[in-house]
Amino acid sequence: MGPVTAGVLQLLALIGALALVHLPAGAYMARVYSSPRHLRVEKWLYRGIGADPDAQMTWPAYLRAVLAFSAVGVLLLYLLQRLQGVLPGSLGFSSVDPAQSFNTAVSFVTNTNWQSYYGEQTMGHVVQTAGLAVQNFVSAAVGMAVAVALVRGFARSRTGELGNFWADLVRGTLRILVPVAALAAVVLVACGAIQNFSGIHEVGQFMGGSQQWNGGAVASQEAIKELGTNGGGYFNANSAHPFENPTPFSNLLEIFLILVIPFSLTRTFGLMVGNVRQGYAILSTMATIWVGFVALMMWTEFAHHGPALQAAGAAMEGKEVRFGVGGSSLFAVSTTLTSTGAVDSFHSSFTGLGGGIAMLGMMLGEIAPGGTGSGLYGMLIMAVIAVFIAGLMVGRTPEYLGKKIGGREMKLAACYLLVTPTLVLVCTAASMALPTPPHSMLNSGAHGFSEILYAFTSAANNNGSAFAGLNADTDWFNTMTGLAMLLGRFLPMVFVLALAGSLARQQPVPVTAGTLRTEKPLFAGLLVGAILIITGLTYFPALALGPLAEGLA
C-alpha cells in the first residue's frame, strides 16, 4: 500500500468513527444542556459559586457572566505566571515577564493557545496543570455555553430567557469535558504519552553521558488540549513531540478528539430546535468543507512543490516519520478548520499552497467544524447570512428556523462577520508598515509576509497555530496578538448573544410553501458557496501577497 492510499484510508476511518459517535454524543450533549436535574457534586459547586443554577438569564446578564468569568480567568492566570518564581512545585523556574504573561493569559482564556514561550523551559508543574490546563477546560466550556445560548434563542419564543451561564459552564465541564478527557488521557498514556510529576531529571544516553528531561502531567493536558480545541502544547514541538503524540494511533485519536465535539454539536443543535434535519444541513456543510480541504492539502503535500522539498524528494521537512505526509496533512487541516492550533508537523515548512490552505481554513472563521461551541455559533451566523442572501434573490423576508431575519438580526450578524477580518488585516498591515516588527521574520519575501499574516489570522480567529519561525516574543507581538485574541473572542460573543436575545423574543412564523427549506441539500450548497465567496473576497489580496505568490512561483 502506498502512502497516498494509507492517507485516504485514515481519512475514511476518521469519517466512520465520527459518523458513528456523533449521534449518541450529540444526543447526550442535548440532554446535558436541557436536563432540569442537577448532580450532587454540581450542587456543591453551585453553592461554592453562590449562584442559583435555575435562575434564567437575559442576554445581557448571560454576557456579563461570560465576561466576568473570563476577566477573572485572565487575571488569575497572569498572576500565576508572574508569581511562578515563588510558588512551590514550579521546578525553580523564574516568573514570566509581564508582556509574555499577559499574552499567554489572554491566549489560554480565549481558547487560542498561541504560545510565544517554550513550554519545556518556561512553565513549571503548577502553571501547566493548575493554570493552563484549567483554562483548556473552562474556555472550551464557555464556547459551548455561548453556542447553546444561541441555539436556545432559535428554539425558544416570546421570552428573554437564554438559560443560566453558571449551570451551562459547570455542566459542560463536568459532564462532557472531564469524563471524555480522562478516558482519552489514559489511552494516550497507553500509547506512550508521559504522565508523572518527576520534574526535570537526568536520563542516560546510548553514547554515554546523560541529558535532562522534563517530566509532567502531559497526557492529561494533551487530552483536553485536543478535546477542547485549545492547542497549547506542553512542549514547544506540540503534538509533534513524541511524549505528546507517540504513535500513529495516538495521532488519529487526537484528530478525532479535536473534531468530535464540534461535529456532534450539530446533532445537539438539531435536537434542541426540534428538527434533526436542520442539524444535518449544518453538519453536511461543515463536512463538505473539511473533506475538501483535506483533499487539497494531501494533494499539495504529496506533490511537494518548492525547491527544497523537490531536492529532498518529499515534503518531510518539519514532519515526523511515524505520521508521514498523510497523517500530518489530516492533522494540519483539522487543527486550522477548528480553533485548535495544535500541530503534529510544522506548517511553515509545508508547501507554499499547503501553508495557504492552513491559513484559509482559519480565515473561513473556523466553522468547518470549528472550535468547541464557537464552530457552531460561527456557522449559524453564516447560515443567517446565507438565508438573507437567498431572501434577496427571491424578494422575500428571510427566515431561519421560523425566526424572521430582520434589520437588527442582520446588523448583528454583519458586525460578527467584520470583527476578525478587520483585526487580521489592520494588525498585519501595521506590522508590515512599522520599522521593527518585520525583524521578527525568519524567512524573507512572500513567506516572511505569510509568517505575520498567519500570526494575526491565528490570533484573531483564536486558533493558536503558527508559522513558528516568527519570533513572537517581542513586546509588539505579545501585545498586539494579545489584543487581537481578546477582541477576536469576545466581540463576536457580544453579537452572538445579542442575536440570541433578539431571536428568543420573536414569535415563530409558520412554515408556508414559500419558506426557504434550510434543511435541504440546496441550502447546504448555498451555505458552502456563501462562506467561500465571502472569505475569498475578504482575504484574496492578502493571500495573493503571501502563500499564493510563494506557491505559484
Added chain:
Amino acid sequence: MNTSVTNTARLLGAGLRALLVLTLVTGVVYPLVVTGIAQALFPGRANGSEIRADGRVVGSSLIGQPYDLPPAKGQQAPRPDLKWFQGRPANGLGANSVNTRYHLILSGATNLAADSKALLQQVRDAKAAVVRDNSVPGYTVEPSDVPADAVTSSGSGLDPDISPAYAALQTHRVAAENRLPLARVRQLVEDHTTGRTLGFLGEPRVNVLELNTALKDLAAKG
C-alpha cells in the same frame, strides 16, 4: 452608579469562586486521578518508555538522540559515529535560554520555508553527507536513492524513527564498520521494522535506539 459597582463586584466575585471550584476539579483532582491511573496501569510508559542496556538506561524508545563521536579538538560540528545507525537531522532543536541552571533540549522544527535558500542548502549538504558516509567499497549510494527523511529535520527534532529505506541504505556501512556480515545486519533491520498500525495508520518505520541497542548486542557476540 453605586449599585452598578456593587453588581460588578458581585459578578466578579461569582466568577472568581467559579474559577476556583473548577480549578479544584480540573486542575487538581483531574490530573492527580489520571496520574494515579497511569502510574498504576502503565508505569513504564507514563515515565517515558525508558530502554535499559548493559544495566543502565540508554534513553527512551520515543525520543531520538544523536550517535556522534566525541568532539575532536578545534572542531565545532559533531561528526556521526558511523558504527551506529544514524537518525534524522534535527536542525530545529534548541538549547534553553531561560532558567539556564538546567540544560534542557528545546524541541522544535527549523520552520524554514519550502522556497528557502537556507533549507535548500541544508538538504543538499545532508544528501551529500549521506552519500559520502554510506558509500563503501562495493556499494555506491546514488543521490536519487536517498530517502527524504534522511535529509530533512523532523517536527520535534526528536523523531525516534527513520524510514525502512534509510535504514536499508545504512546497512552496508554499518556492516562494514562493525565487521558483521551484511545479511545479519539486514535481518536486524527487518526485525526492527514496524509496519503501519492495523495496516493503514502512519508510515512504516525503524526505531533507531532499539536498532542500535540490538546492534550492540550483535556486535558484542561477534
